[in-house]
Every structure is written in structure tokens, then in C-alpha cells.
Amino acid sequence: KTAKLDEYKDGVEVSAYATNAMQWANAEGLITGKTSVTLVPKGSATRAEVATILMRFCENIVK
Numbered sequence: 001k002t003a004k005l006d007e008y009k010d011g012v013e014v015s016a017y018a019t020n021a022m023q024w025a026n027a028e029g030l031i032t033g034k035t036s037v038t039l040v041p042k043g044s045a046t047r048a049e050v051a052t053i054l055m056r057f058c059e060n061i062v063k
Contacts, residue, residue: 001024001027001028002020002023002024002026002027003023003024003026003027004023005019005022005023005026005039007037008033008037008038008039009037009038010038010039010040010041011039011041013039013041013042014039014041015041018041022039022041025053028056028060028061029056029060030053030056030057030060030061031053
């Protein structure tokens, strides 16, 4: 299951090596973007954002 990142204004800025992983993480709802239209792939994640991603992973992927 993967999602297209072109719904985000900056989806094309995701590095080639990370595209498949970002498409999967977005499709699974782990990473939903900084806003509804931006991912900010060249930015940094805060501790709270990483904690949210890990929590979503544990709740929804690891069974």
C-alpha cells in the first residue's frame, strides 16, 4: 500500500532514496505532513512529531 505524494506542494522534494518509504508511511497514516498540503521533507522533525510517528506505528502496524 502506497500513496502518491503529489497532493503535497513539496512532495517532489522528497529525496529519491526516501520516496518509497514516505509513500508507504503516508498511506499507512504514520506521516501526514506538517500541514494538509506540505510535508517539508528537507526540514527537521521535532521530538513530539517523532513520538507521534512512533506511537502511530506501534498502534497501527505492530500487532
